[in-house]
Amino acid sequence: MEGPKGKLSFKHRPEVKVAVDSDTNQVIVSRDGDDRPSREFHGLTRAIVANMMVGVKDGYEKKLEIVGVGYLASISGDTLQLRVGYANELHRKIPTDLTVTCPDQTHVVIQGCDKQSVGQFAAEIRSLRKPEPYKGKGIRYQGEQVKIKPGKSATK
Numbered sequence: 001m002e003g004p005k006g007k008l009s010f011k012h013r014p015e016v017k018v019a020v021d022s023d024t025n026q027v028i029v030s031r032d033g034d035d036r037p038s039r040e041f042h043g044l045t046r047a048i049v050a051n052m053m054v055g056v057k058d059g060y061e062k063k064l065e066i067v068g069v070g071y072l073a074s075i076s077g078d079t080l081q082l083r084v085g086y087a088n089e090l091h092r093k094i095p096t097d098l099t100v101t102c103p104d105q106t107h108v109v110i111q112g113c114d115k116q117s118v119g120q121f122a123a124e125i126r127s128l129r130k131p132e133p134y135k136g137k138g139i140r141y142q143g144e145q146v147k148i149k150p151g152k153s154a155t156k
Contacts, residue, residue, distance in 0.1 A: 003056025006113035062122035068137035072105035
């Protein structure tokens with residue numbers, strides 16, 4: 001599949017047939033049998049093809065927020081550099097099919113046409129310093145609510 005945002009391909013299972021109707025300009029996903037695996041792969045293939053269509057037309061985007069004193073992100077060439085409270089700066093190579101930008105030092109925007117690779121790279125970056133439950137410091141998705149726990153209570 002090709003579009004303004006890129007080109008994607010997908011190898012489907014033999015139980016499922018994918019055809020393009022040139023008259024109506026639609027992609028048709030059908031299956032041979034009615035057994036459970038065929039139905040499962042039919043739904044999976046249909047969802048993946050739908051995500052591919054949206055991806056090559058509009059693209060996908062994940063936004064990450066970096067919360068914490070001294071925590072920051074920057075981009076140097078094809079490497080994302082993160083300072084998130086460790087003794088050393090963390091470096092992650094940006095995949096070639098993704099576009100990563102830092103509008104400011106506390107935000108990272110990941111864009112691409114493949115929904116899976118955008119989400120995977122965002123999850124890898126978030127896993128470097130997940131938000132901790134007491135102060136909420138760490139890397140989180142934009143709009144993610146971190147439930148803050150109460151600290152120890154002073155008892156006498």
